[in-house]
Amino acid sequence: MKEKLTNNWGLKLIAMVSAVLIWMVIMNTTDPVTTFTVTGIPIEFLNEDSAIIENNMVYEVIGSRTVAVEVTTRVFDKGKILKDDFRATVDLNDIYDVTGNVKINVQMVGEDIALVREWEQKSLFVHIKTENVINKTFTIEAVQEGQIEDGYVYRQCTLSSDTVTLRAPESQLAKVHSVKAIVDVSQSLNDEQVPVQLTFYDANGREL
Secondary structure: OHHHHHHOHHHHHHHHHHHHHHHHHHHHHHOOEEEEEEEEEEEEEEOHHHHOHHHOEEEEEEOOOEEEEEEEEEHHHHHHOOHHHEEEEEEHHHOOOOOOEEEEEEEEOOOOHHHEEEEEEOOOEEEEEEEEEEEEEEEEEEEEEOOOOOOOOOOOOOOOOOEEEEEEEHHHHOOOOEEEEEEEHHHOOOOOOOOOEEEEEOOOOOEO
């Protein structure tokens, strides 16, 4: 009798299935809920053209570009709620000039919205740093590089333009002290026009 009970895999399987079904019935009857956090929801930045670019500015997001929400749902449905079920947006037209803060708007957009009892976003604002974009003109200095082949004489180098106008955020242009055109004379054996690379340097002569 003992041997029949220990070797009867059919009875064991039936017992296991029965236990699972009873557990599911109990869980569904009591309807337990759980609260957990959904992280990594990407923030979309709206109206960049009208709020930033058309006003000759650039912007930088200080801190995270994602937001998290706290969700309450049934235990059975927890695994169905994903970050793709939420949409987070920031309207750059709503930047508060004094602090640079702008409100984060979170909506639930997924098909599983009916499974969520309630949810709450963890961050309400994102901090935006804006900066003006300006133009600044620099004189270009021609710098000879390379060795001329035997039988040739380096005569002169004339730039098609003596100046260049840079357009960039004000803090970046403040770093530029000089602009040089590097001319590789070893590649120019006759009178000809050749493209050159402009290089930017700070006040200490370090290449930017």
